[in-house]
Amino acid sequence: MTCRFYWYRTDYRVHSGYCGGIVLLSAPKRPDIRHRTKTLLSTAVSAAALFLALDSRPATALTLDEALASTYQCSPAIDAERARLRATDEDVPIAQSGYRPDIVAGADLGRRNQDNSPGGTTNQSPRGWGVALAQPIFRGFQVTNAVNEAQSRVRAGRERLRTVEQDKLFEATTTFMEVVAQQAILKLNENNLNVLTEELKATRDRFAVGEVTRTDVAQSEARRADAVAQVDQARADLQTARAAFERTVCQPADRLVEPALKRNMLPKSQQEAVDISIQENPRIVGALYTEQAARFTVDAIRGQLLPQVTLEANYDNRFDDQLIDGESQTAAVRGVVTVPIYERGGVVHAQVRQAKHVHLASLQEVEQTTIEVKANAIRAWSQLVGAQAQLESAKAAVEANTIALTGVREEERVGQRTLIEVLNAQQELLNSQVTLVTTRRDVIIAAYGLQAALGRLDALSLGVTDVIYDPQQHAQEVDSKWFGISITHDDGRHERLDVDPGVLK
Numbered sequence: 001m002t003c004r005f006y007w008y009r010t011d012y013r014v015h016s017g018y019c020g021g022i023v024l025l026s027a028p029k030r031p032d033i034r035h036r037t038k039t040l041l042s043t044a045v046s047a048a049a050l051f052l053a054l055d056s057r058p059a060t061a062l063t064l065d066e067a068l069a070s071t072y073q074c075s076p077a078i079d080a081e082r083a084r085l086r087a088t089d090e091d092v093p094i095a096q097s098g099y100r101p102d103i104v105a106g107a108d109l110g111r112r113n114q115d116n117s118p119g120g121t122t123n124q125s126p127r128g129w130g131v132a133l134a135q136p137i138f139r140g141f142q143v144t145n146a147v148n149e150a151q152s153r154v155r156a157g158r159e160r161l162r163t164v165e166q167d168k169l170f171e172a173t174t175t176f177m178e179v180v181a182q183q184a185i186l187k188l189n190e191n192n193l194n195v196l197t198e199e200l201k202a203t204r205d206r207f208a209v210g211e212v213t214r215t216d217v218a219q220s221e222a223r224r225a226d227a228v229a230q231v232d233q234a235r236a237d238l239q240t241a242r243a244a245f246e247r248t249v250c251q252p253a254d255r256l257v258e259p260a261l262k263r264n265m266l267p268k269s270q271q272e273a274v275d276i277s278i279q280e281n282p283r284i285v286g287a288l289y290t291e292q293a294a295r296f297t298v299d300a301i302r303g304q305l306l307p308q309v310t311l312e313a314n315y316d317n318r319f320d321d322q323l324i325d326g327e328s329q330t331a332a333v334r335g336v337v338t339v340p341i342y343e344r345g346g347v348v349h350a351q352v353r354q355a356k357h358v359h360l361a362s363l364q365e366v367e368q369t370t371i372e373v374k375a376n377a378i379r380a381w382s383q384l385v386g387a388q389a390q391l392e393s394a395k396a397a398v399e400a401n402t403i404a405l406t407g408v409r410e411e412e413r414v415g416q417r418t419l420i421e422v423l424n425a426q427q428e429l430l431n432s433q434v435t436l437v438t439t440r441r442d443v444i445i446a447a448y449g450l451q452a453a454l455g456r457l458d459a460l461s462l463g464v465t466d467v468i469y470d471p472q473q474h475a476q477e478v479d480s481k482w483f484g485i486s487i488t489h490d491d492g493r494h495e496r497l498d499v500d501p502g503v504l505k
Contacts, residue, residue, distance in 0.1 A: 064176050064259040064444075067249045069465040071172040072165065074250035081164040082469060086487075088157040089475045091150035098143030100482070101135040130316035137335075140306030145299040152293035158471050159286030166282070166457040168248070173448040175245040179253045181441040182238040185434055189234045192430045193227040199426075200224050203419065216419040223423045258440070261447055265456070270381045273454060277377035278370060280455035287369040291362040298355040304348045308338040373453070380453040384446040391443055394436040401429040 072078065107129040114122040136143070200220040206212045242253035267273040278284060316330045340348075405425040411417040451457040460468050 061255040061257045062251065063257050064173065065462070065464040067176050067245075067251070067256075068169050068172055068462060069459070070251050071168055071249050072459045072465060073467070075168045075248075078161075078165055078168055081161045082471070085154075085157045085161050085471055086474050088154050089471075089478050091153060092147065092475065093478050093481055095143065095146040095150040096479075098136060098139060098146060101133050103131070103133050105129070105131045124320070126318070126320040128316060128318035128320075130314060132314040133312065135311040135313075137309040137311055139308055140303030142300050142303035145296045145303060149293045149296035149300060152289045152296060154475060156286045156289035156293065159282040159289065161471060162282035162455070162458060163286070165459070166452045166455070169457050169459070169462075170448055170452045172245075172248045174445055175241065175248050175253075176256060177258075177441040177444050178241040179238070179245050180256050180258045181437050182234065182241045183256070184437045186231070186234040186238050188430060188433050188437070189227065189231045192426070193224070193231050195426065196220070196224040196227045196423075199423070212419060219420050219423060223427070259444060261443060265462075266384070266447060266450060267381075267454070270378060273377045273381045273450065274374055276454045276456075277373050281373045281377075281453070282455050283369050284366070284373050285455075287362070287366045291359070291366050294355070294359040294362040298352060298359055301348065301351045301355050304343060305340055305352075307340075308336075310336045310338075312336055377450075377453045380446065380450040384443070384450050387439060387443040387446045391436075391439045394432065394439045397432040398429070398436050401425070401432045405429050 107127075109127040110125065112124045112126060114124065200217075203212055203217050203220040207214065207217050245251075245253040267276060311333070312335075313333045314331070316328075318328045318330075319326060320328075405422075405428075408417050408422050408425040412419065412422050448457060451461075456462075459465050
């Protein structure tokens, strides 16, 4: 008796042919063995139970898109990079401060005792206050270039955030598919153990009536022992995969649903993949913004060699008994023009040359990054094509090994094959089934790896969640901020650091 179960994403069917599911094969029984009916019945019941368990998918099953959404929302690495980007956003108002005035106020209070002989002692309390303002008018375009540099670095930081998001989402995809594969491998090994257990029982019964030798029994025992070890190893591998999944996705790895390949999100050709990656990969885009920032840095430093124009104003109010009216008020406004002749021993000239070399290095980094991204796109495309070809071969191997095992068993019954050949055929079928499972895993991972190489493995492009972090919102908020030192989250919480008092003792 042979039972074949074929797994599909939307339903389960039983028919002739194999499509990547779990093949359950009952052990052969000689017609004259008394346990034949009982064994076949138990095997059929087990197969039916497994089929019903697979068919009754729980309502709380976790899909890959849901796992990616959970990773996007809960990953500490992504949250940390978002915080670093918000810190980078503050470089823009820091640079813009060069446009704004510098206003300071001061006050003083003193006590003066003067001994005038023979006129006696005079006690006085001079005091006063004042306000000074300095407004830059022209700083050699330093502020303009500093603002442009800061904005370019912010844009580069956004691309670094995209890179981190892609890395974590790809890690979530890998761990998800690893759990799915290990679950299937464990079921295959458990089924293989059941088959070999029935095989061992049948062999012992045949040995009892003199149909096989003690060698045949020992071979069956050895194969079953190997199957036990494989089941134990498969369980350990599954626990390891689940731990990695929970670490990445922040959810327990229970009832995962194997995803189907989304062909509509893949490019049509290798050249299309390369073209998209060059245009959209965050590493290339980030390198371009970094080069742009380095170019503005050169211009900002060069501005120190140009004339500087500043408007200064101050107001002082003094109170002193030595004054005629006891009080004086002074207000002054002046314009200051500074023309550098030889600034600080030539340090600015050296800084300009240094910045130019940094800019040249950033240009080469753009070129190197482009080469690497192009190579990664070609490799990712090749891995996907290779995995898809291997999948077809793996399906064919399972079908062929299933037919071969059935034939070897029939031939063994009439004495044309030995028991060891049946056991070898059973092991070959198991190996091909495991290969099919791992190949299906590799196809999905390769597809998402290609998306990462293109620069499209992000929550927005994948459409896994409606709640997308907008990095421009914080940048726009701080761009117009003139005052304030607190930072506030969307829910109104202020950032603070709580320190355990015991640590400070």
